[in-house]
Amino acid sequence: MEACHLCPRHCGASRTPNALGVCGQTRQIRIARAALHPYEEPPISGNRGSGTVFFCGCSLRCVFCQNRAISRGEQIGEAVTPRELTDIFLRLEQEGAHNINLVTPTHFLDGVLQALELVKHRLTIPVLYNTSGYELVEALGRLEGLVDIYLPDFKYYSSKVSAKYSGAPDYREIAEKALLEMYRQVGTFTLDTDGLLRSGLLVRHLVLPGNRHDSMAVLSRLSELLPVTDLRLSLMSQYTPDFALECPHKELHRRVTRFEYESVLEHALSLGFTGYMQGRASASSLYTPNF
């Protein structure tokens, strides 16, 4: 089997059941869930929901991952062929989805591309690529013309922080190139007449406890990389320690304080970003209005 180099981990794994890479998946597409999702950002979920397809496995494997039931372990979810994936996309559109939202799909890129090439011309709703931001430019380049909206995280500034929480000291360097490639492909964001995102870039950043200075540095760097008025920012406060209690990083064993979140939000506003923020008190996925 061909050695896998689809993502920046460059494992070179053959991706057979006995030789998996960091993503923990063979090449067979596996999905954990495909359904309308009401709790993405307002211009993505709208009033009917986003057509989310959660792929199993992940190549970043953050210590605080809230989706670890999906992102780790090979034997979860359902195996589907690219053609079956196209049926899922069409079913979600029929159910009223505002978009097709591919969540962490890159380790199945070959199959996902096959599905998109088969069905893109039949979809009347945008295709959204939802990613950790830890992506190779070459992989993203293969998606040009098939993806309308990129929804990347920009997680870390410091290589020490990204090494500590995701085992990826090169995260920022990789994510910066990925963001530039995404912007090259989709350009300035556009909204439809209902205020739903039709194309463009929505960048997510999750504020982590004890790391507000890193968050501010992320936003400053983003504002240097791309025109802030051409993209939307989603500043997330939903961090919950439940999934990190066993990790050795004590600062992750609590929630983000109001002071931490608000100081990052203030910095975002001072840089000219516009976008969305989450309700902090519940640390839930519910969004509060735009900022």
Ligand code: SF4
């Ligand atoms: S997609 Fe998986 S196997 Fe391939 S390089 Fe990335 S982590 Fe390794």
